[in-house]
Amino acid sequence: MNDLTVRRATPLDADALTALDPVAGHDGGERRASIGRWCRRGSALLAETGAGPAGYCVLEYTFFEQGFVTMLMVAEPARGRGVGARLLRAAADSCRTPKLFTSANLSNHPMQRLLQRTGWQPAGLVHGLDDGDPEVFYLLPR
Structure with missing residues (x-):
């Protein structure tokens, strides 16, 4: 995607991010509320093309x-099409701490492949967050 740009999302972007997120319409409003909060706090990065929003990621400092x-x-x-990789790179570029982590369910093979392709390394496994689907934590080496 040659015309892809990444910028910090604002509260005005919350509805568009909610519309592209398939979970937001089926979880009783929790994801919609989180998206609004992330946009208000300036934690969300938005990837967009001339056609509109293509994805988002959230960078926080609570871990x-x-x-x-x-x-x-x-x-x-x-x-x-490279949107996820571009968002992860933007998160790494804007990260204010020496370490940057993320996680994915063990069953989320597309996310794990993306993380491995973009240089993230497994950092641990946690059981019990989602029943029967452990969470794999990753660290991006600096």
């Missing part, structure tokens, strides 16, 4: 006061 990519979501039609 042992280190950078943590809490969410990475790419719109269905934009998947496999």
Whole structure:
């Protein structure tokens, strides 16, 4: 995607991010509320093309006061086109701490492949967050 740009999302972007996130319409409003909060706090990065939003990621500092990519979501039609990698790079470039972490469910093979392709390294495994689907944590070496 040659015309892809990444910028910090604002509260005005919350509805567009909610529209591209398939979870936001089916979880009773929790994701919509999170997206609004992330946009208000300036934690969300928005990837967009001339056609509109293509994805977003959220960078927070609540994981042992280190950078943590809490969410990475790419719109269905934009998947496999480098949007996720671009968002992860933007998160790394803007991270204020020496370490940057993220995680993915063990069953989330596309996310794990993306993280491995973009240089992230496995850092641990946690059981019990989602029943029967452990969470794999990753660290981006600096």
